[in-house]
Amino acid sequence: MSLISARNLTKTYVVGEVKVHALRGVSLDIDPGDCIAVTGPSGSGKSTFMHILGCLDRPTTGQYFLEDRDVARLSKNELAAVRNHKIGFVFQGFNLLARTTALENAELPLLYNGKSGRASARHKRAMTALEAVGMKPRAHHYPNQLSGGQQQRVAIARALINNPSIVLADEPTGNLDTRTSVEVMEIFQRLNEEQGITVILITHEHDIADYAKRVISFRDGKIVTDSRVEKRRVARTELAALPPPDVTEDEEANRVAATQ
């Protein structure tokens, strides 16, 4: 059974009087527990494809089965529920709420999961999620007191809080330096291997794509290559080999906080 099964997806936007074909027939199967990098130049349709996979958008034609449900036919509210329960999003720009602590940012999806649990129970789950990404000591910090890498880890904790089966990451390392990028990729690889979460990440950096198990590349709204990664990079071993950072993250965070 495939986790994700896309059949001949197309997406057409009408911009003014011009029709833009963002997707021109994409078919794809993704097995549970896979780790996939989607690459391609801008305008290749990879973002549109991600939006459809993430239930933020619906295809113009074609079918998209998520755990054997045809989500292309779900209502807006049902799509919202799928986003909440099945999918965790990680964005390039982190998208944390300003003036809201890391803990509250992480527990945000719990507010929309349809169960009005106790606040203490929510805090506990958010703490567990923050611990998994090494952010527990900074749970009560505000985003502007955190470095970029720390903010992205909080965003990952938020994506994980409802125990999704898929994590969709859109250029998650786009705003991060090399070392922090490796650290974030280490988290993704760990989640994938230890918890069996399916990770799909969009990237245009080939060295980041090499952390995945499978690379799919888009061009002009179609899949042009789909291959297994032969020499997969392992973030954990690379991290150990890297020289220690010039400034510790705490110092970096303090510097960021001081300039704001």
Added chain:
Amino acid sequence: MSIFMTFRIAFRALARNKMRTALTMLGMIIGVGAVITMVALGNGAQAQIEANIATAGTNIVNVNAGNFTSGGVRGGMGAANTLTAEDATAIREEVQGIRYMAAGITNRNRIIFGNQNWQARISGTDIDLPLIKAWTTEFGTFFSSQDVQTSAKVAVLGATVRDMLFGEGEDPTGQIVRIGNQPFKIIGVMTRKGQAALGEDQDDIVFVPYTTVQKKLMRATYIQNITVSAYSADDTTRIADQIAIVLRNRHKITPPDPDDFMVRTLEEMAAVRVQATETMTMLLAGIAGVSLVVGGIGIMNIMLVSVTERTHEIGLRLSIGARGWDVMMQFLVEAVVLSLIGGGIGIVSGFGFSRALTQFVQWPTSVSVDAVAMAFGFAAGIGVFFGFYPARKAARLDPIEALRYE
């Protein structure tokens, strides 16, 4: 999302922009405060009218010459000169149940004492008037029936007139004043009665026998009004009806022709005044209500700005599983919280302002629970009404577009 969390998020969002929140609330504060103050003023005036009537007695029937309710060009109340002292006598003889009765004719004139003068209402009346109104004298006495019979040039001053001519608290009995260039002897001063319900000064008046006004001041044979009091307040309507019959007979008026007089019970007059006050209250509250609506538009304006500012946040919330409904509730609750807090402060300031009016300007006010409940309900309603459009706009945002918005 639980409603508790929705409220908490709303409070936080509002706390983030304190200045903006305060200014937006100010619109609601002024609106609600104005409505409450206006209604309190109206209610206060009404309560005072009712209190005055209760003290004046509900057993009074007024007869006025002329009839301003009939069509055509007529002079208005007191303008016709068909009502006479003989009519008054006939009423007393023919209508049962009358306790006191006073004919009246009023003349505005200048009253002079030494180098002081004052323009006052010279009320020609009969000896029963103080009995009907339960008025007493501060000094001296009211005039006697003999004074009426002889058209004596005697005067009883209202407290205000005495203050103007002789100084406050003085006893001017025995002094001679000039009214219309004729000497009048002061025989008494009425006890101060204060303002009437609509603010007129009941003490700015001089009482003289009505025959004196007729013969010495106006050279008239008619009277302008008759004040009647019944033994029983329950009897006033019957007495009013019978007076009308007697007068129609004497004035030879047959039903299709309009009366040349008006008979009204004090209760009727009170009802007219209360209704006038009510209309005034509604008008004032309506004008104040406009500012409430303007306040609501202010809320809508700020909520639209807020939705635009937080487009990115909305996109994020939608992407992590918020439904359109959740986003709509978030903004709607924010608008309602704005208007309710504004409304709450408005109620308190309306209370305070009403108190201040009573304290410093001596206007009677009465803040009613109804008005408070209504203002609060209106505030909530305005929050929902003017918050709805921005909230719906937020809820309908496309998550992808919203996330891209910078």
